[in-house]
Amino acid sequence: MSQHHLDATKMLCPMPVIKTQNKVKTLKRGDLLEIMCTDPGAINDIPAWCRINGHQFINHEERGDLFIINIKVCDA
């Protein structure tokens, strides 16, 4: 298990989802991914993407205009 990071700031949905999807393809089951976003739509879209593709949405936190979303790769 290892921790990974993805910068999806300044991108509008669905680009943060596409970037997440493409990053997850390179990861292993159990890996953790932290995604930084500025589009508030991502806090709905990335958890939805996780649910339908069998990955685990852990949490999200908001720091001003920045949204930090944590997920766990489960179906790699």
Add this chain to the structure above:
Amino acid sequence: MSKQAKAVALISGGLDSLLAAKVLLEQGVHVEGINFYTGFCVEGHTHAIRQKDKKKQKRNNALWSAEQLGIKLHIVDVIEEYKDVLINPKHGYGANMNPCLDCKGFMVKKALEWIKENDFDFIVTGEVMGQRPMSQRKDTMPVIAKESGANDLLLRPLCAKLLPPTKPEIEGWVDREKLHEFSGRTRKPQMALAEEFGFKEYAQPAGGCCFLTDKSYSDKLVDLWKSRDDRRDYEMDDIMLLKVGRHIRPREHFKLIIGREDGENKYMEGYRNQYTHMHASSCVGPSVLVDGVLKNEDDFKLAARITARFSKDRTQESVTIEMTDVHGVSKSIDVKPLAAHEIEEAWQV
């Protein structure tokens, strides 16, 4: 059924693709969704930018559809490849800059590549014969199947009975009798089927998912190309900025993009290192980006007077406007805001 076939369904987020995929799931077919992001999809962007839309529920309807169906969804970035579809459409444009027939053919072709790479059997779309004036007609639907190369691997469950049997039907992977024969622009059969499947909520509806079907957006795109010596090309930032702000072109060689509200102003601030920008420094006013070149002091003054026109002090004698170039070098000018009637109609893009 002879085997559990695997189909990829083009999921736009609208009702028809939701139903088409569901029809196949009901027949025991393994279905996964695919959604192509061209850069022109209405979903999300403007809602994410505009302050007035902040309270609107932000959801991607393609993801939402997949979740309702309980299927995986693969979102594919086709922004670069899509340029050729938009710039050189073999079948031309619809009412605006929408190359619907080429677009659908392109997406089915991409889906065909995907099923080959992923060992799936066929492609499903939510097309309904006669529903769309360009891409969903009796004479153009076979064109999509043929030019995409999908041929009889393309199944349209909502109107399959009006079309020749496809391989999935001939092979018995799906039961043709349980497919549909919807046609025309009425939405009633789809609504009835949605009710039968228990879908109480669904996105409204076909045609409204692409900015290229919008006249105002198409006009801005044509203006952009014209201003670049008819070089019909674009970058992602170009097409994003066409969705934002009020666009005013007072001279052929420059256009001003003027934020209409706080959300847009804030979004446009992200482009300050790529565009010369202006704002009123003596009062509250919008963010303004300059697309093109201010060739001389007259251009600078005109741009400043327009910027002042949209500031809080538009009725005052003088407003101070600050302009900063892409290198961060700023200069200021005091100008009299243009009066409303001085903003010529022909300048509005």
